[in-house]
Amino acid sequence: MKTVFDLLLSKARTPAGVAVLSIATLSALVIVFRPREEITKQSDPEERLFVKVKRAVSGQKIKLDNDQDEYLIYAGIRAPVGGEPFDEEATRRNGELVGDQQKVRLRFDEEHRDADGRLLAYVFVEDDFVNETLVREGLAYVRSTTSSHRFAERLLSAQKEARSARRGIWSRRPGGTERSYAGDPHHGNFHRRTCEELPKIPADRLVEFPSDQAALEKGFAPCAKCKP
Template identity: 40%
Template structure:
């Protein structure tokens, strides 16, 4: 057998072995399963009320109420919001419905929470203890929530006890985050192109489902 034939056979064997290794690698990497998609949550039992719009349930963990924004713990109305939320849901079985965005950046479920057929998110707004805040992906019940807010404002409840007064010539808003600001607020510069909106007064912002910025507090 000539040297050239031996060389060609060696090359052929090498190519076959390389192909086999490549095929094996393809099988291992190509069939690697992706992370499972979490199942849609439909309900659970409330084990702890953390704030006016934040609870823990079993079996699925932490839940943040979608479409609304409640007063901070430092606000005089914060304690009332917490008290009502506890009264409505603590220790009870709830049903949850979801919007386009099912979880926030902290990994909490974003949900419209129902107890005995009543939407808790809407009840807090109707009592004047929460603003409507229609962030991107949280607008499923926009009309219901805005109607409840208008009624609470008309009745002068909670957050609406004092008339809405505009002290700035305009109020820049961010459609993605559903918030409006004072013109000098540092957060205005963080609004991405296409998400900007400007309101002539605070009333326009509230009617559109925007809540006051927590930093500049317009």
């Protein structure tokens, strides 16, 4: 069976045929050597997903202005909640970053929704990475999970900077006093051994840390209940 190139070669004996062959060859080269990044970007719908923000609900949650009025949780981080230090500051700063009625761009990890069905994403306002900004300013912990780890290295670098400068939550966080801590990679939290949440986690899923610092450096965030 003759290929397209076989047919073109058979016609290349005339000047017109040579011209046709040259054009076809150049077209093929353009396709073959098209940048891989461009192909990936164009075939990846998440890179072009924009949503409109209605308001910031907390330091890690926003309400979207869409038909479902749904909530979106920031992937890869945990901001202070429930009266924890810098809870209000994180909420206020998040509102400044995303604004009301502003369009933001979303990028996803392995899971697009959390256990409660809420959207789970990394949020960008133009070139500004909102999740990273909150971490760098000491208004959120890194919380890398088995399904939210796409920007773990970048977020951990921002957290290291915030800790060194003692910004926000790091200005008040005391060193841990427990002999060891238990981490849950599925949810990205670490706990005191006496935490009421531990019995709910399968024992074979737990990871042991000799200190809270070791857990933080691996991208685990302190449990909001036992506050290790």
